[in-house]
Amino acid sequence: MAKIKPQALLLQSKKKKGPSRMSVTTLVIYGLIIVVMVFFLFTTYRHWTRRSKFQMEDISSGEDNPFGDSKKVDVPKYAVINTSKGSITVELFKEGSPEVVDEFIELCQKGRLKGMLFNRVIKNFVIQGGDVNRPGTTEDWTSRGKHYNQLDKSLKHEAFMLGTSKGKHDGKGFDLFITTAPIPDLNEKINVFGRVIKGEDVVQEIEEADTDEHYQPKTPIGIIEVTLRQKV
Structure with missing residues (x-):
């Protein structure tokens, strides 16, 4: 077998094609793919980080309610x-009188109690707010039939208790009683x-009017x- 001279090998190696170069278009496409992947990973990380933060805030805000209701x-x-005459802070008995509390909250949110006057002030008895001209507000409120069947019987009318007439109000003529x-x-x-729970002195000042x-x-x-508040 004939030997190939070194010069011939050199000529053959020169004739071989070198590695092909990637075009500019290909480089741009690869670059865009990398950018999109990095952006996607960053967005996913940010989403789950914020979600975990919100979950922790919900848990911390619901310490009194561990079951998340x-x-x-x-x-x-x-x-x-x-x-x-001043501010009166009241605690609402949602468990004892759920229907009444729901109605009271709804009226407060709609601003229906703004401007309500205390039209009956009876010393050592009650102060009453409501429409004095509405039939039954004053004369017949003691004879109204029972409407809210979930009333907690253990709640007694002690001093500084908040109440309303029994009977269906239909969103109108809701009256308030604060016993003195x-x-x-x-x-x-x-x-x-x-x-x-706060503002008994204001109630007494109204009582002395x-x-x-x-x-x-x-x-x-x-x-x-x-x-309306969650905490005081």
Whole structure:
């Protein structure tokens, strides 16, 4: 077999084609693919990081409700009744009177209690807010039939209890009673759905207002607004 001379090998190696180069278009396509993949991975990481953060916030905000019942968490537990005499903070008895509390909350959210006047102020008895001209507000409220069948019987009419007349209000004429003395004989006539926990002095100041022979304050005393809260 004939030997190939070194010079011939050199000529053959020169004739061989070198490695092909990638075109600019291919490089651009590969670059775009890498950018898209990096962006996708970053977006996915950010999404799951934020989701984990929100879950931790939900858990921390629901410490009193470990089972995560959002309905219970969302229901306001307190109401701040801002009157022309000062603020009265009440705790709402959602478990004892759920239907009444729901109606009260709905009216507050719609602003229906703004401007409500305390039209009956009876010393050592109650202060009452509501429409004095509505039939049954004053004369017949003690004879109304039972409407809210979930009323907690253990709730007694002690001093500084929040209640409303029994009967269907139809979103109109909702009246408020705040007792200023223990009145157990009203338990079958008024639904108790809360109690004053702050602002007893404001209630007493309203109770001391000068009234006419119909127990109407000579100087109007009313509700400016009601703010619902989860905590106080």
